Amino acid sequence: MSIVGKTATMLRLILILAVSSLAFAAPHEELIEKRHPYIYKVITGPMNWYEARDRCEAMVGWQLAQPKSQFQMDEIMKLYVAGFYWLGITDLVNEGTFTYYSNEIPIDGIYTNWDVDSGEPNNENGIEDCTEIWKLNGLWNDVNCLLVRSHAFCEYHGGHNDPHMRTFDGHAYTFQGIGWYYLFKDCSDNTHFEVTTKFEPREDSTPDQIKTRTVAINVTVGNQYAILDGRDVTTGSTGGMVTDAKVITIQEEDKSIKLHFTSKDTTFTLNWTLRNHALDVSYSGSSYNRKLCGLMGNADGDPRNDFQKPDGSIVKDVLEFGESWKLTDKKSD
Structure with a gap:
């Protein structure tokens, strides 16, 4: 084959590869765009x-x-x-x-x-x-x-009934963790608060299908803490006496417990409906936009990067993301 012939063949091959690449890439991009959690x-x-x-x-x-x-x-x-x-x-x-x-x-x-x-x-x-x-x-x-x-x-919105989760940015997903996990925390340079939650299997779980629920919540803000274990509520200070103004407020109602705390200009609210284990989490303020992390995501307004692990990497797998926020040094019982 002449040099001209070889060149023409190579050009045809490059063209075929380019067209094939576009044919596969375009549907992939379209799927990514349609994977957003908002309906x-x-x-x-x-x-x-x-x-x-x-x-x-x-x-x-x-x-x-x-x-x-x-x-x-x-x-x-x-x-x-x-x-x-x-x-x-x-x-x-x-x-x-x-x-x-x-x-x-x-x-x-x-x-x-x-x-x-x-x-x-x-x-x-x-x-x-x-x-x-x-x-x-x-x-x-x-x-x-x-x-x-x-x-x-x-x-x-679907609510936050276990085992369904919804990040601050609205990304809905299902995670069946067992044990203690970081629900959300301050991930700025000077961490001021963290909220952890304990998941346990529900009564209707089977060996083939584990369904979990929230059974306890632990909130730490500065040197103050609150532990919610069902209707058992414990508050205190890591240094003994609480000398600072009380920053964690808890309201106990007939069917739910509402907890809220303020850090900088931002107020975080957790409303835990005990009977059906529904946990609704929200916040008002802008100081912690892009500075939160945990199962509730990073609060940067974009749900597509909410599966962020402690090392900052973004993953697609729900299990890998969820388990990365497990408290390995805290027993589940």
Whole structure:
């Protein structure tokens, strides 16, 4: 074969390899994009905000959408068709302070998308307490909750019932760990707090299928600690007497225990419903964005990198991620 012939053959081979590479790479990238944990849907009206809330919640595991990052907002807007859409953000509890309606956590310092160029939110006529998407670019407007709008966005939250987990950034996953694990902790240079939790097999577990539940929670903030072992609650200080102001607050109710603590400008809240072992974790503030780690992820607004191990590496395997946060020096019994 001549040199020219060989060259032409090589060029054809390179072209075939390049086309084959693109054919395999494109679907792979598409799958990665579709693997996000957020599930949204549109419900159509007309309906006011309260009706929208009730219609979302009538579907098990669903609620009015409460975007907490630009990533989530972008996912919502993929479903947008021209019109007005209700969101689950209001200042019904405290005028002027908009919160996520499901937990009353203020949105400031987490994520907002107000149409500030139009002066929103402006509480026109003193009766605008609910939030809608009102423009093609997803900008928000405060509006009268009783106003009838066309649509609403619902989001699937699924709760935190064991063994299901959901990170601060919204990544839902299933992990069947047994023993003590870091739920979340301060991973900045000067660690100030950590929250650990103990998982045990549920009564309906079988040798072939282990299902776990939360049975205890340990919170340490500075030199103060709180241990929740079912309804047995113990608080104290690692140095004996508590000389600093009390930073861990616990409220015991009929069916649940609520614990919260504040570090810098951020308040963390754990609401543990004992009967069904549901553990809901949330925070309000911005000091620890990108500075948290553990089973609840890194709180950087992007759920795609939540499976971060203690060494900083990102993995895809749930078991590898979960077990990396196990307390190896603490007995499970």
